[in-house]
Amino acid sequence: xxxxxxxxxxxxxxxxxxxxxxxxxxxxxxxxxxxxxxxxxxxxxxxxxxxxxxxxxxxxxxxxxxxxxxxxxxxxxxxxxxxxxxxxxxxxxxxxxxxxxxxxxxxxxxxxxxxx
Amino acid sequence: xxxxxxxxxxxxxxxxxxxxxxxxxxxxxxxxxxxxxxxxxxxxxxxxxxxxxxxxxxxxxxxxxxxxxxxxxxxxxxxxxxxxxxxxxxxxxxxxxxxxxxxxxxxxxxxxxx
Numbered sequence: 001x002x003x004x005x006x007x008x009x010x011x012x013x014x015x016x017x018x019x020x021x022x023x024x025x026x027x028x029x030x031x032x033x034x035x036x037x038x039x040x041x042x043x044x045x046x047x048x049x050x051x052x053x054x055x056x057x058x059x060x061x062x063x064x065x066x067x068x069x070x071x072x073x074x075x076x077x078x079x080x081x082x083x084x085x086x087x088x089x090x091x092x093x094x095x096x097x098x099x100x101x102x103x104x105x106x107x108x109x110x111x112x113x114x115x116x
Numbered sequence: 117x118x119x120x121x122x123x124x125x126x127x128x129x130x131x132x133x134x135x136x137x138x139x140x141x142x143x144x145x146x147x148x149x150x151x152x153x154x155x156x157x158x159x160x161x162x163x164x165x166x167x168x169x170x171x172x173x174x175x176x177x178x179x180x181x182x183x184x185x186x187x188x189x190x191x192x193x194x195x196x197x198x199x200x201x202x203x204x205x206x207x208x209x210x211x212x213x214x215x216x217x218x219x220x221x222x223x224x225x226x227x228x229x230x
Contacts, residue, residue: 032216043118043206043221044159051216090159094216103174104149104219106159 002027002093006107014115019063019078021110023091026072031093033074034104035065038088047089050074061085086114119143120222122207128228134195137225141188141209147171148190149210149219150182154203165190166212194227202229 007022025031032051036044048059055067061084065076074091091107119142129135141148150162152175161174165184176182179197184190194201204226208219 034216036221041223043120043223044208045118045221046218049216049218103161103164103172105161108158 002031002095002105004091004093004105004107006089006091006110008110009108010111010113012113012115013081015083016080019076019081019085019112021076021089021091021112023065023074023076023107024072025074025091025093027093027095029096030067030069030072031095033065033067034092034094035059035063035074035076036090036092036106037061038090038109040087044090047076081112081114083114083116086112088112118220118222120207120209120220122205122222122225124225125223126226126228128230129197130230131197131199133197133229134193135197135227137192137194137205137207137227139190139192139207139209139222141190141207142220145209145211145220146188147210147212147217148184148188149208150176150190150192151206151208152203153206153224157203159206162192197229199229202227 003026005024034049035047050067058064092104121140146167149164153159162176164172182192204224206224207222210217210219
């Protein structure tokens with residue numbers, strides 16, 4: 001079964017500082033990888049996804065993530081945090097073809113606070 | 117706005133009761149997914165329907181059931197409710213039934229069981 005680990009349930013950064021949210025997955029075959037964002041009292045919105053091809057993926061709102069197979073990681077970064085980035089971020093995996101149960105498995109989430 | 121609608125927004129009920137949550141997918145989307153989000157369990161996949169048929173099942177309790185109607189809207193029925201069922205229930209939709217199609221999430225229904 002797929003699993004996703006997000007290191008740090010809460011991360012605080014200063015406005016303008018680098019944002020780094022960590023995600024590791026457990027799978028012998030690389031799955032498809034996603035980052036979603038949840039703003040307060042809202043549903044989830046897709047930030048970016050990795051399926052195949054280029055390992056550095058750019059998403060919305062200036063976020064990007066790099067797939068590193070050797071580290072089984074898919075960390076999310078943004079060079080300069082903005083107050084509007086304060087939200088909860090979820091890493092999710094979808095199993096590769098033939099790997100069984102087709103469902104999104106989410107990490108526990110990381111709540112990002114941005115300090116003015 | 118994702119285009120996915122969920123009603124009601126909030127629901128307060130008592131233990132032992134039964135409730136129905138409703139979801140309308142984005143126009144053109146054939147798949148509907150249900151998720152439960154709680155503080156202790158996080159975000160968990162419950163069940164997926166594709167064009168009226170059950171496609172995948174996750175951690176859905178036997179007290180819970182769902183269906184997708186010919187107009188593609190879906191309902192999640194929760195019965196014999198327990199305090200632990202209090203959670204945010206999300207519906208998501210996508211164009212197709214499998215692979216890595218982007219799922220668009222609704223705003224959720226917050227269920228409180230007293």
